[in-house]
Amino acid sequence: MRILVVGAGAIGGYFGGRLLQAGRDVTFLVRPKRAAELKAQGLVLNSPHGDVTLPDPPTVLAADLQPSFDLVLLSCKAFDLDDAIAAFAPAVGPATAILPLLNGMAHLDVLDRKFGGDRVLGGQCVVAATLNAKREVVQLAPMHSITFGERDGALSARVEAITAALSSAMFEVHASPAILQEMWEKWVFLATLAGATCAMRAPVGVVLAAPGGADFILGVLDECTAVAEAAGYPPRAPFLERTRGMVTAAGSPLTASMFRDIQAGAPIESEHVIGDLIARGEAAKTPSPRLRVIFTHLQAYQLQRG
Ligand SMILES: NC(=O)C1=CN([C@@H]2O[C@H](COP(=O)(O)OP(=O)(O)OC[C@H]3O[C@@H](n4cnc5c(N)ncnc54)[C@H](OP(=O)(O)O)[C@@H]3O)[C@@H](O)[C@H]2O)C=CC1
Numbered sequence: 689m690r691i692l693v694v695g696a697g698a699i700g701g702y703f704g705g706r707l708l709q710a711g712r713d714v715t716f717l718v719r720p721k722r723a724a725e726l727k728a729q730g731l732v733l734n735s736p737h738g739d740v741t742l743p744d745p746p747t748v749l750a751a752d753l754q755p756s757f758d759l760v761l762l763s764c765k766a767f768d769l770d771d772a773i774a775a776f777a778p779a780v781g782p783a784t785a786i787l788p789l790l791n792g793m794a795h796l797d798v799l800d801r802k803f804g805g806d807r808v809l810g811g812q813c814v815v816a817a818t819l820n821a822k823r824e825v826v827q828l829a830p831m832h833s834i835t836f837g838e839r840d841g842a843l844s845a846r847v848e849a850i851t852a853a854l855s856s857a858m859f860e861v862h863a864s865p866a867i868l869q870e871m872w873e874k875w876v877f878l879a880t881l882a883g884a885t886c887a888m889r890a891p892v893g894v895v896l897a898a899p900g901g902a903d904f905i906l907g908v909l910d911e912c913t914a915v916a917e918a919a920g921y922p923p924r925a926p927f928l929e930r931t932r933g934m935v936t937a938a939g940s941p942l943t944a945s946m947f948r949d950i951q952a953g954a955p956i957e958s959e960h961v962i963g964d965l966i967a968r969g970e971a972a973k974t975p976s977p978r979l980r981v982i983f984t985h986l987q988a989y990q991l992q993r994g
């Protein structure tokens with residue numbers, strides 16, 4: 689299976705790197721600066737599962753991209769989605785499947801409009817990864833999984849083929865018959881975690897130690913849950929139990945990738961992760977007052993970045 693990984697940042701570099709390490713046919717669609725970095729130093733993964741340097745990984749620039757690939761693994765940030773779509777579109781043929789790993793949901797509509805819903809799978813990943821100053825991929829915690837599936841729940845032949853192609857590359861792969869539900873739950877978790885830790889500029893444990901911290905985090909979780917319910921994807925009880933446990937664990941160092949982006953002064957996916965949730969809630973007459981404050985705070989950060 690020919691796999692095009694769009695972007696070689698934190699998650700694209702991590703999952704694409706593990707696939708390459710496992711001998712899969714992987715090419716990274718990158719921009720010139722990242723192409724030069726990968727050429728010079730290889731793709732370096734620093735990970736609790738073992739460090740590896742993959743010298744001279746296969747890369748391609750948008751201008752040189754030829755049809756067609758079997759699978760596009762989309763790993764850009766939401767604010768780069770339009771550019772990324774323009775870049776990888778030539779790689780998409782009649783049988784290409786597009787598997788996005790972005791947080792949030794709105795990218796599915798954008799991909800559907802451009803390529804047609806039949807080509808677009810649902811997907812999400814769980815990993816904590818970042819690029820360090822040397823532009824190496826650093827995995828910050830052991831968890832690493834990709835969950836994906838047909839949005840109508842079918843266990844199709846291409847889902848089986850993609851499962852086989854992604855398997856045995858160190859990370860977990862789950863083919864899900866309920867991928868939209870899983871994406872909504874991931875969104876609820878991520879929006880709670882990113883919203884609360886970014887607004888308070890502190891990991892979960894520190895927020896909890898502050899007066900009103902637990903009420904604040906659980907209030908954000910309730911608001912995100914209410915929006916998911918209004919959208920027809922009520923989070924399931926085991927998910928809520930697990931999530932409540934994670935966001936109320938005393939002393940927890942847990943943060944979100946958005947928190948790391950703010951610490952680095954980088955752009956953030958505030959519209960995609962928080963703004964879109966508020967908008968969907970308002971459309972369903974489900975107000976999210978805490979999320980609105982968080983969103984204003986995040987947009988003020990974005991404005992100050994210029
Ligand atoms: N980091 C994490 O731990 C997790 C992140 N996520 C989600 O995954 C998504 C990606 O996040 P993350 O990996 O952290 O982001 P990064 O910024 O680390 O990586 C995104 C990469 O996409 C590349 N890119 C953007 N546009 C293009 C383009 N037109 N052509 C080629 N490459 C392009 C960027 O390239 P360039 O270097 O040239 O800018 C960059 O390397 C987000 O939606 C995030 O919320 C989900 C789970 C965990």
Ligand SMILES: CC(C)(CO)C(=O)C(=O)O
Nearest residue numbers: 813814815816878944945
């Ligand atoms: C919550 C987490 C770590 C799970 O993968 C994530 O998606 C993020 O930080 O962006």
